[in-house]
Amino acid sequence: MPEALLALEGVTSGYMGDIDVLRNVSLTVKQGQISGLIGLNGAGKSTLFKTIYGFLRPKSGSIHLAGADITGKLPHTLIDEGVWYIPQESSLFPYLTVEENLRLPLEGRRQRFGATLEQRLEDTLTRFPVLREKRASQAGDLSGGQQKSLEFAKAYMVQPRVCLIDEPSIGLAPKVAADMFKWIRTFADAGMGILLVDHNVRRVVAMADHVYVLSLGEITASGEPADFQQDLHTQVREWLGISI
């Protein structure tokens, strides 16, 4: 069994004073594996990502990456540690071209990426042919599906150790969404650890190596996909605390 790459231990976090949105959350993401997180609207899924990625500092608990304490580290330093975040909303610069958006995360890190930047850009454009066609277009002029592909292509450029992926299929046509899920599998097969949130519970359970249920800011169930497969609907409803 692979060791935990990302480990949260007893994380409590929130936006204001004494209101805790997350309470005592513990979970792990292993190398080359997908940890799936499911929960109702408002359960705290995006808050969890913001806490891991340093937009919010936990009030208590710890976050470790490959054994090193990264609790409260800021987003730009986390990129250097090998953590990347594909948020639900766009992280693109709409007035920059596709190529400029791809280059940007690596440009400021010449020491680390300078030698490989051009090769990696070519490799990325080969793997995402639609982006090669559009490399000189402004990102804001791309379709929704193409913009999401660009988000994944940015992650491919950076090749992080852990990728946090929030609602990758939201607003996408089924075929485009299926492509994004294929990329997630490809990333994991290449050794990345993935923490995935998606409203498509069946898809998350089918893809994940480990599933966590977040309900009102607390992990109320976790297990292997097989534990969630039988009569998924009823079980998930039960775990999420909804009366049927």
Ligand SMILES: Nc1ncnc2c1ncn2[C@@H]1O[C@H](COP(=O)(O)OP(=O)(O)OP(=O)(O)O)[C@@H](O)[C@H]1O
């Ligand atoms: N910036 C903020 N300031 C204050 N409270 C917030 C903020 N963002 C979210 N919250 C609150 O935190 C709680 C959890 O929200 P969060 O967005 O993390 O849930 P979620 O599980 O991602 O929901 P969804 O599936 O709808 O995206 C909600 O009660 C929400 O109102």
